[in-house]
Amino acid sequence: MTYELRVLDPAEWDDWFGKLELAFGGVPESPEERALWQELTECDRSIGVWDGEECVGTAGAFSFRLSVPGGAVVPAAGVTMVGVAPTHRRRGILTSMMRRQLDDVRAGGESLAVLTASEPEIYGRFGYGIATYTTRAVIDTTRVRLSVPEGTDAVRLRLADPAKAAEACESVYARRVAARPGMLARQPGWERLPLLDPPGERGDASARQCVLAERDGEVVGYALYAVKPEWTHAGADGTVVLKDLEALDPVAEAALWRFLCSIDLTSSVQINSRPVDSAWQHLVSDVRRCAPTQRDALHVRLVELGAALEARAYQAPVDVVFEVADAFCPWNEGRWRLTGDRKGAVCARTEEAADVALSVRELGAAYLGGVSLTSLAAAGRVRELREGALTEASVAFGWPVAPWLPHGF
Structure with a gap:
């Protein structure tokens, strides 16, 4: 079967949001909440999947600014209102929306996408890592x-x-x-x-x-x-x-x-x-x-890996080459050399031998300084290829203050 994926028309918002409520069990939001979410919805950043006249998939994004280690506040797409009709599960609808969304985020110049997950196991396959806890x-x-x-x-x-x-x-x-x-x-x-x-x-x-x-x-x-x-x-x-x-x-x-x-x-x-x-x-x-x-709490996805790693500071000097896997956003795949400290960083492609191998999901988890690369390595999700490189990178990515998301979206 074929479905139509298109940007949300403001006139369709009530139907679109109603299908989101149905995907989350069918209990309607209060009138006060519904009015606020309608006002905050960025329709040009919201998409729906349609089976004929019926909306069967929803997803949106907010234009956020997120604080990162070092004090910079950087643009980030706040992925939200993601739902698929119970009659249309396991048909690739979610994957198609995630694909379109990340392509749009990249085209818009944002290096990060973030979300809170109703079910944490869903978004790892799209490159999101759990970066903050509450x-x-x-x-x-x-x-x-x-x-x-x-x-x-x-x-x-x-x-x-x-x-x-x-x-x-x-x-x-x-x-x-x-x-x-x-x-x-x-x-x-x-x-x-x-x-x-x-x-x-x-x-x-x-x-x-x-x-x-x-x-x-x-x-x-x-x-x-x-x-x-x-x-x-x-x-x-x-x-x-x-x-x-x-x-x-x-x-x-x-x-x-x-x-x-x-x-x-x-x-x-x-x-x-x-x-x-x-x-x-x-x-x-x-x-x-x-x-x-x-x-x-917050799941982080590096959309433009080099720009994202350059946007934050590092609590200790670091000079490490990462071998990065990213099947969903292949433009991030390959070797990247990160050099930086508390004053800033440079991250660029390189042909040098890799020091640490991992996926973009692990970089997302470690990005805000609350999850150590060492702990991810203990779970087999990060591999050290040069002795001492893992400790160097893990210390540098950490931050004295734990990351925290103050409210949902």
Whole structure:
């Protein structure tokens, strides 16, 4: 059978998005979410596959700017809204959309594509590697104490209306982007995402609340959260559900964590997504009582390998020749010599003997500094061809701050 793959006409958006919802189980998004996603959708970067009059495949991309090691914020295609109708699986539709999408990303001059996966096993065959992880936890505030740094008491905390405080919060967020790889510089319209709070999806929790951390009249941090009241025969047993937290310094961050852990009538703080090196783990008296777990977050694909590796910095000097396999984007295949340090890098094709052999998937996983090439080698996914080259490359690709994706897309 033949299908038509074409760029999305804005007039087709409702049908297209409805087929995406069906691919994810058929539960419709709330009106608030649907309206925001329609506004944010870049129709010229969205595609659909059609079987006659029926849409049977969807995929899109957002024009993002992603922070990378060294502080640069580079263009990246945020792959999103990927779905195939359950009646049309195993027919090559997903592969055709991935093929078209990566060709378009390359033609548009972006060296990176990124996504979050509903099923992590799907995208490795298209060259995506898991580059960031996120931590979830529940702090038992009845049994866990916080030890905060000196000066925490000097931070002023103020409750604020989330919408009215949005500009101040976005200012703090924007100043944090370059400091941690994997963060997204929010483009116009995306500042509405942290405020999205459909009543039907609160799960018996309150409307979104906001607390600001201030010093000398300046907002230096914020937390967005909700409170889920609950009562037992023993008394109040509510939960603070953390939505977002950013701070410009350790003292302001500690003040926010202490506030969240001491809200009246609650006994726990639910953390849904924080960096794997987040400070709260070192503030608590007993991390076991917080039951932290990790899961994959951002998957990274190097679309133009040389440009992508030149866009980031390296924490130690590196001079290594990679033998790269990339069957899906063969323009990346072959030998590449990477030389660089914290000031920058050059990556160009070479005929020199290879030092390390791997696929583009492993380079994507290591790209943001959170996954070591050494650990990938231990799994048999990277091969050292020159003694010492693997350690050199692995140390250089690392970064002192763990990468983290602050929100989905």
